[in-house]
Amino acid sequence: MANYLLIESRDPWESSDTSSWLELAASLAREGNTVSFFLVQNGVLPARRSAKSAGLTALAKAGVEVLADEFSLRERGIDAGRLADGIKVAAIDVVVDQLAAGRKVIWH
Amino acid sequence: MDKKTLTFVLMDAPYENSRTTTAFRLIDSALRKGHDVKVFAYEGAVALSFARQAQHPNAVHGRDAAQEDHPNPKEWIVALQQAAAQSGSKLEWMNCGLCVDERGVGEVVAGVTRGSPVDLWKWSEASDNTLVIATR
Numbered sequence: 001m002a003n004y005l006l007i008e009s010r011d012p013w014e015s016s017d018t019s020s021w022l023e024l025a026a027s028l029a030r031e032g033n034t035v036s037f038f039l040v041q042n043g044v045l046p047a048r049r050s051a052k053s054a055g056l057t058a059l060a061k062a063g064v065e066v067l068a069d070e071f072s073l074r075e076r077g078i079d080a081g082r083l084a085d086g087i088k089v090a091a092i093d094v095v096v097d098q099l100a101a102g103r104k105v106i107w108h
Numbered sequence: 109m110d111k112k113t114l115t116f117v118l119m120d121a122p123y124e125n126s127r128t129t130t131a132f133r134l135i136d137s138a139l140r141k142g143h144d145v146k147v148f149a150y151e152g153a154v155a156l157s158f159a160r161q162a163q164h165p166n167a168v169h170g171r172d173a174a175q176e177d178h179p180n181p182k183e184w185i186v187a188l189q190q191a192a193a194q195s196g197s198k199l200e201w202m203n204c205g206l207c208v209d210e211r212g213v214g215e216v217v218a219g220v221t222r223g224s225p226v227d228l229w230k231w232s233e234a235s236d237n238t239l240v241i242a243t244r
Contacts, residue, residue, distance in 0.1 A: 009127065041126045071133070092130070096137045099237040100112040107241050 003034040003103040005095065010108060011042035012052045018043075021108045022055045029064050036103075038095060039087075040069040044078060053084035060086025067094060111197070112236040113144045117228065119243050121152025122181045128156070131241050132184050139192045139199060146235060148228040150204035151243070156181040157203060157220040158213040182217045189219055202227060 006025050012018040022037075029035045037059060039047055046052035047068040060066045067090035068083065080089050099105050116135055120127045138145050149156055161180040163173040185201060192199040205222040208214050214222075232238045 009130070040130055091137075092133050093137050093141070095134055095239075096114070096141060096143070099114050099138075099239060100110070100141070100143060102237060105237065105239050107239060 001032045001034070003098075003101070004028050005036045005038060005098045005103045005105045007038045007040060007095065007105065007107045008043040009041040011045050013045070014042070018046075018108075019055065022059060025059055025064050026062055029059075029062050035063075036065040036067060036094075036098065038067045038069065038090070040072050040092070042072075042076075044068045044072040044076060047073070047084060047087045048078050048082050049084045053087075057084050057086045111142055111144065113146065113234065114138050115146040115148065115228075115231050115235040115238040117238065117240040117242075118147060118149045118153040118156070119151045119241065122156050122161075124152070125243070127241055127243070128153075128181065132181075132188070134239070135188055135199075136191060139188060139197045140195055142195050142197050144198040145192070145200070146231045147199070147201045148204070148223075148231060149201070150207050150225075150228075152207075152211075154203040154207045155211060155213045157185050157201060157216040158182060159215040159217050185220070186217055200231075202231075204228075 006021060008018060008021055010018050025035050025037050046056060056066050066087045068087050070089050070091055116131060118131050122128060135145055159182060161182045163178045165172045166176045189199055201220045202223045203220060205224060208222055
């Protein structure tokens with residue numbers, strides 16, 4: 001089994017292919033891989049409780065670590081208290097740490 | 109912390125997408141953690157290091173160039189080079205030569221080199237990990 005970090009930078013209201021990225025993360029976790037899902041830029045928009053946040057909460061319940069970039073949240077005025085269940089605030093250092101640890105890191 | 113070598117592959121032209129900002133944040137974080145970083149810029153990203161980038165006034169808001177203080181990515185690259193020197197890490201920045209020639213952006217800030225996709229392959233082989241930040 002492998003360790004993955006999937007980075008989502010796209011806004012689901014603008015890019016319909018974000019749902020495929022969610023499904024990829026869920027599939028990797030189902031297969032027994034360790035998976036983190038890092039939201040950055042407009043990718044953090046569904047982290048706020050909304051019509052598009054259920055998929056992220058479901059991902060967290062499936063064992064995927066779902067993280068939202070603190071800087072991107074702050075840029076968009078999204079307070080940590082408004083995040084959907086299962087989503088944690090993280091610094092971008094997480095990506096560097098996981099790259100250094102040898103995770104397979106894929107940008108979307 | 110073990111020092112690692114990380115390669116970042118950038119494709120976006122400057123002034124267009126927040127992917128560039130995120131890439132600079134990642135590179136900055138890696139350098140401050142003491143990792144060695146290699147950056148291979150291709151397509152529009154080769155213009156990030158173009159030496160003739162210049163600040164400009166903002167007539168709409170009535171500000172001169174100094175007041176506007178418009179940031180240019182070539183200065184961010186120099187700042188990353190300085191961050192590397194302070195942390196004892198190494199930053200190598202290489203532009204795809206063909207991409208540079210196509211765009212006429214061969215005048216670059218000090219420390220930036222030119223190469224080919226073969227060099228990217230060699231860098232990736234020699235690195236502990238590689239992140240490709242592609243455009244759509």
